[in-house]
Amino acid sequence: MPERQILLRALDTIGEDLRELEILYERYFSGEEKREPLQKREALQKRLRQFINRRIMKTDLRFRYESLAARYHTYAGYWDRILRLMDEGKYERHTGGNRPAPLVDQDKSGPKNDNESAYQQMLKAHKECALDRPAPSRKQFDAYLEKQRSSLAKKFGSHEIEFRVVTEKGKPKITARPKKAPTAN
Template structure:
């Protein structure tokens, strides 16, 4: 029980640090902070790596860790993309304006979380069915964006829902517009 409390405490600390890191990056992108919080990001990555090879017996704590790690990696992808756009001169700090093409909008945190959730569900389905190697995260993200655009063209500005199902022993992503 003591180990469970310790893991729970560390996961709470990770969650708190992640919120702070989100705030610091938003302040940096907004022009409030002069430097990107890369040192805090590395410290958080190190803390998460400590759990990567650790066997967590309690399902709820393992799920909580996987959720935190997934969110962190989604945010890292988002931050790296904005930093790259800044290097290319396509993102203006302070205004938050992106002069990137309309076909490649920056994902919001909610979109990144949704992509991460679908990707994790897809990986789990591949493991359960034993049907080979799952696609890369970028491929899934591009697929979801294309499907979402098709649905929105057809049904207007409806919310799009993605589900992972196993049909015929193979995992598939089902897409539909919510009513």
């Protein structure tokens, strides 16, 4: 097998493992995982070190290796900083578990119930995107939707507004549109 293909496969594997390690650390920082993925981190670091003294002649492969190594070192610095904050007790895990319980006697068709659905979508999208900032609190989210509802009421008239959360370019985004009136049969 040519050396180029061997290097390409090794770099592909390193890239996949780095992405997996990112996810494992985010899960650890959010409290889903109980232990830090140290073994996988050390194994990845060892494989990256194998390339340090290796002379890679092909420019594209050398660039790819250097990009992966730089990405790893950037993440390693970030992980070490978060771990240090956790040790000092200054890091708050953002699990989303401290949401207020929904009110039982609430009107099912009111804007609060729509907000609940949109908020759950936002939490899910925020978790899937693995962003480094916390998801907005329920109070912040409701205040934002009410502000948008009042400004969109001028645009759409008296129609009710439906909010949905979509992911664009790796970030959650709130979209709005007027609700369709139920059709009579």
